Amino acid sequence: MKKISILLVTAVLLSSCVSKKKFVALEQQHGETVSELTKTRVEKEDLENKFAAIEARVNQYNAKIQSLNDNVEGLKIENKAKFEVSKDGTVASVASKEKMRATLQNVNPEKLAGAKTLKDSMNLAVQYNLNKALNTSDLNEDDEIVVDINETVVMISIDDDMLFNTASYKVGNKADKILQKLADVINSEPSLDVMVEGHTDSRTINTPKISDNWELSVLRATSVVKKLQNQFKVAPEQLIASGRSSYQPLVENNSSSNRAKNRRTRIILMPNIDKFFAMMEAK
Numbered sequence: 001m002k003k004i005s006i007l008l009v010t011a012v013l014l015s016s017c018v019s020k021k022k023f024v025a026l027e028q029q030h031g032e033t034v035s036e037l038t039k040t041r042v043e044k045e046d047l048e049n050k051f052a053a054i055e056a057r058v059n060q061y062n063a064k065i066q067s068l069n070d071n072v073e074g075l076k077i078e079n080k081a082k083f084e085v086s087k088d089g090t091v092a093s094v095a096s097k098e099k100m101r102a103t104l105q106n107v108n109p110e111k112l113a114g115a116k117t118l119k120d121s122m123n124l125a126v127q128y129n130l131n132k133a134l135n136t137s138d139l140n141e142d143d144e145i146v147v148d149i150n151e152t153v154v155m156i157s158i159d160d161d162m163l164f165n166t167a168s169y170k171v172g173n174k175a176d177k178i179l180q181k182l183a184d185v186i187n188s189e190p191s192l193d194v195m196v197e198g199h200t201d202s203r204t205i206n207t208p209k210i211s212d213n214w215e216l217s218v219l220r221a222t223s224v225v226k227k228l229q230n231q232f233k234v235a236p237e238q239l240i241a242s243g244r245s246s247y248q249p250l251v252e253n254n255s256s257s258n259r260a261k262n263r264r265t266r267i268i269l270m271p272n273i274d275k276f277f278a279m280m281e282a283k
Helices: 002-081 094-104 109-113 118-134 173-187 213-230 256-262 273-282
Strands: 083-085 091-093 145-150 153-159 193-199 239-243 264-270
Touching: 094 118, 118 145, 118 153, 153 173, 173 213, 173 264, 193 213, 213 239, 213 264
Parallel strands: 193 239
Antiparallel strands: 083 091, 145 153, 153 264, 193 264
């Protein structure tokens, strides 16, 4: 019995020793795991900080790239807006020249061949665009309307037969189509100045209402100006009425057909060339 008791005590002691070793081992393992976890956490935070720094740097680089792109676009726009002076003294922006070249592709090659300078080319382009805007072909009055350019000033000459009755200064309804088209061009560009010039033939006139050709030419110009203002809503501050009497004839006043050519109203547009091309491009 005594032997049995000793054996039991020994077994219990041995059993207690094994459990303690396991406990210590587990505790050590737990400590290592906690240490590893802490290390992993630190590494994770370090990686997150590095990633945030890289992301911030990438954003910074992207912002710089975008800024450079914006600067490039800005420089392109600025370059197009720059004015250049040609050998013949013509001043035009790069953008206007580009639009002018595009327009000249539509111009009659024979006319284009005669353009020796930038000014000649610009005049052809402006003339083409204005003819296109006025589109006189639907008026059946092609011989009575002439568009010409002089030093980039646009001149539209309209025979008086289309505008007035003989010795009258009242504008007839026959002129409404061309005046409406002309008003559309003027109204689309507020910077235009528009001078309306009256021209007569050399025959004298003296009536209760009109004393001479000076008065007739001015009255006719004033009538056109008033119609553009009142009927077609052109701003009056853009308009100038003037008369030339019979002193700037196109041809000699030696026949009825020649006198008819000299009786005319000339409408002079003085455009800002850059705005003129922009206006024509929008049509």
